[in-house]
Amino acid sequence: MTKLVTAVIQPHRLDDVKSALEAAGVRGLTVSEASGYGRQRGHTEVYRGAEYTVDLVPKVKIDVLVADEDVAGVTEVIVQAAQTGKIGDGKVWVVPVEDVARVRTGEHGDDAL
């Protein structure tokens, strides 16, 4: 079976997380720009004296498909590499994936990873 590991992290940690995943043998991932907030909430900006609260701050979202037995390792690698210890570091979660197909060859399941 396959799992989808999704991580929402601080944008400036992306390079470290990418290298760490590569070193751990992960061969592919998808990165997208995201915005959101957790416990850190947003920040305020002032324009000509008018104060705006910016709720949604920039984040990076990483999606990795991994085989069942690698899930714990990959999750740990991401947490280690993305961690700064400050509020706003993000979250990692895992969901089961019913099937995966490789478009080029038509392979299914773990063979497609």
Place this chain on the structure above:
Amino acid sequence: MEWDTGAAAWMLTSASLVLLMTPALAFFYGGMVRGKSVLNMMMMSFGAMGVVGVVYVLWGWSMSYGSDVAGIFGNPFDQFGLSGTLFDADGAAIASPLGNYPQVIDVAFQVTFAIITVALISGALADRVKFGTWIAFVAVWVTVAYFPMAHMVWGGGQLSGAEGSIAAAIFGTTDGAANTAPIDFAGGTVVHINAGVAALVLALIIGKRKGFGTEAMRPHNLPFVMLGAALLWFGWFGFNAGSAFGANETAGLAWVNTTVCTAAAMLAWLVTEKFRDGHATSLGAASGIVAGLVAITPAAGALRPVTSIVLGVVAGVLCALAVGLKYKFGYDDSLDVVGVHLVGGLVGTVMIGFLADEGGLFFGGGANLLVIQVVIALVAVLFSGLTTAVIGLILKATLGWRVSQDVEVGGIDLAVHGETAYENLGGARIVSEVK
């Protein structure tokens, strides 16, 4: 005839500089609105260039500088289409009354002022106004409000120092000129008070944007704002130093005063917001620059560089405080035309009465100049307010001002102009068919 080619060259350069100010304003304003309405904001300035550029040669010049009607406007038919403006009966070029160069250069210089003045008003109307109504407004407003004001101040009308003017009535005349003449060097009343009052009146007639005061409407591109402010500063040398109508010591003084006042106003704005909000911002720098430029406009030929610093500081602080008034009173002057142009224009026009080298209260000139400066400022406020209210209300009842709320929220660029400024604003942009 032997022309003063130095003066002619400088006045043509100045006209070109002032023309550049309107696209500069488009960037200044365009950067301050949200990304979904930047094109509409910029198009309001460009639209003004189109309309006024045509209207000016038809009846604009004639209404500003043609034969006087009651000291309020020039006869539009007198020099309609510039007939009799450029050449005399013998086919020789007519000289400017202001300097030894052809009068056609004055037409060039003055049309650029008319364009920028009406374009300034668009800053109060961000995100929510029908483009067609704006275009109609531009044509009517320059005709009813701008050309008469230019005539009254610069064409020998009620707000000048000529025979029959308000100043002549108050202080009497010697050899056909008022004993104390009002000073509006480059357009504190004609341009800035005029546009600022019009902006306030239109903001009240048209109403607030949906979400004004509650939703974040942060500027989408501050580098555009900085670029616009820089180009405005550059263009303003034509505006002020060009208003010397010659390449001479007055032009040099106006250049220096313009830069000094602007520099001081920028610093004053930054200091004000540093103490109030905790940061010296780029938007504050750009706004302080424009506040200083506005304040020195009427005074550029009448102050010393040192007194220009004083004017700049006063304008920078007052304008930085004034931009908050719209939240207090609840009018949506979106990009602070009132706070910067009306307040800056009033500050410059009135402070001439204190600071002018000749006739200023602080320089032993007595109170006469101060009195007449306050009078011309008030008349300008009333005239602009009344004419703009009439035009604004008529357009509201006929063409209508507002786009529908879904257009306003969804983005006026896409709905009104059929374009979006940036790739990610129009939703899915998959082109399925190219005609």
